[in-house]
């Protein structure tokens with residue numbers, strides 16, 4: 001919260017009627033009154049020194065009165081010792097960093113500092129009085145009494161300042177009263193920040209399921225109970241907002257927190273997830289709404305960083321489709337392993353521009369090269385490989401939208417199959433060592449042109465002879481929030497107050513966060529052997545309808561207020577995606593989240609012949625011959641598709657249809 005500027009002529013009443021004036025800076029926050037009208041900088045330090053010096057003097061006089069039954073004998077001794085004592089005490093106070101004015105935020109550290117300062121000051125004073133000035137008449141009991149009184153007074157003013165400040169803050173409409181879920185490191189950081197001037201928050205308490213934390217105080221804020229007690233506790237401590245300060249929360253923990261927050265009808269926010277925390281610390285500036293990723297977040301994947309590092313560090317790595325959702329995250333994570341050079345290839349020039357901008361702060365020693373290129377252009381690819389000699393290629397460039405590819409069959413084949421074969425040839429000729437194809441769960445029993453082209457990609461990589469280049473495919477389901485995917489579309493509809501459209505009430509998809517998927521892609525790349533198809537564990541598939549309902553609730557709207565419309569399954573769309581073919585032999589790896597399969601391996605020469613025939617089919621009018629050839633290469637491809645291509649016959653084909 002911005003402090004309001006006021007002038008000495010323009011005194012403002014605020015903070016529950018208390019006059020808040022800052023004489024030096026002319027900038028005042030409500031809490032500054034409780035810094036005892038303390039100005040800033042050198043002025044503030046001087047003010048604090050004088051104020052605490054006066055306290056010391058008052059304590060000395062009080063000690064004298066207590067010692068001599070409320071009389072003041074030996075006044076000469078008292079008044080000559082006082083300046084020395086005050087000077088020593090103020091110097092000790094300064095030495096222990098107690099001249100700052102933020103008494104309203106004083107904590108245990110300040111109390112310890114006071115004890116040390118008083119102890120040190122007393123010893124010094126005693127030694128000087130006794131052995132240097134030989135003031136043996138100075139009563140011994142006064143040394144002790146004065147020390148106790150001074151320690152009490154120095155701590156007392158701080159405590160008083162803090163109590164008054166907190167009561168004013170909680171009574172002030174300009175501060176949000178917050179209840180915090182979590183009493184760990186993140187909560188501690190948040191509470192530390194809340195105590196700073198102008199944070200805009202007052203913390204009422206923390207909730208944590210760890211019973212051992214019950215009753216403890218973090219920066220003076222008590223741990224009130226377990227998280228499930230939130231609705232009840234809010235009765236006694238009405239809050240304006242709930243802050244979920246558990247960055248390590250898994251999706252299921254987060255779903256529980258959100259459910260409890262929703263029951264209490266109080267708005268809630270969260271700190272970023274662990275992976276998104278910048279510089280290792282949370283901050284109240286990063287507080288944001290809970291999003292779908294938070295609810296679907298899983299245990300962080302266990303990555304063997306060293307094995308990935310070994311294959312990336314100091315090498316030239318090339319990523320195709322670098323401007324896309326998967327490609328850009330690949331670039332981000334690859335940079336963490338310090339490649340010598342990262343070559344980003346995409347035909348989307350604007351996308352590459354933004355990617356370069358985003359990556360510029362993470363480059364370290366890595367050289368970043370942005371290549372605008374169409375990967376179907378083999379000559380262009382040769383040029384890029386000749387210039388940069390990449391040793392590792394991640395191939396994420398592809399067309400991926402199922403309904404669009406149904407209408408552009410030849411384009412799908414050109415881009416997802418023949419651009420891949422061209423790239424493989426160039427990479428092999430360029431002495432590339434490892435090639436990774438980003439595949440998709442749509443490649444399993446494909447019902448769409450897009451899916452079948454991805455499957456052919458897997459088959460090509462599995463069947464190809466190694467010839468010095470290790471080729472692996474990584475297969476996984478949807479990543480949350482990728483371009484054109486269901487979540488951003490639903491979010492846009494919600495924002496525009498439109499009904500949410502879902503194709504079928506029963507449709508389910510696997511979901512993973514992009515960073516998690518890409519971290520596992522890198523791990524799979526590190527462990528995969530030539531020809532492997534590495535399949536990422538996607539957890540349980542999620543109903544899109546439930547996803548939409550969660551989105552509605554997270555947006556703060558009620559499910560009754562936002563209609564959901566079912567539009568019917570689109571061409572090529574399946575109700576449920578699968579991760580494996582029934583006949584695939586699946587092998588575990590040392591990583592629970594990664595399985596290996598090989599699937600049906602075509603003889604390379606057979607596959608090459610089929611691919612030549614597929615290429616020939618592209619020259620024939622219409623998509624039907626292309627679809628037929630696709631079905632021949634991938635027997636499991638079943639397309640119950642009425643093509644919109646006018647030259648096509650309606651097609652209902654599976655392998656038997658094609659063969660028949």
Ligand SMILES: NC(=O)c1ccc[n+]([C@@H]2O[C@H](COP(=O)([O-])OP(=O)(O)OC[C@H]3O[C@@H](n4cnc5c(N)ncnc54)[C@H](O)[C@@H]3O)[C@@H](O)[C@H]2O)c1
Pocket residue numbers: 320321322323324325326327345346347348351373374375376396397398399400415419438439440441454476477478479480482483485
């Ligand atoms: N997004 C997901 O949920 C998801 C899940 C599993 C697998 N995949 C697979 O990952 C791959 C990438 O998906 P995405 O979500 O990042 O897609 P995307 O559309 O966000 O990115 C693809 C990128 O490839 C580029 N590209 C396409 N054709 C190109 C060409 N001929 N030359 C140069 N660049 C070209 C595009 O410009 C785009 O930037 C796809 O094969 C997809 O099937 C995606």
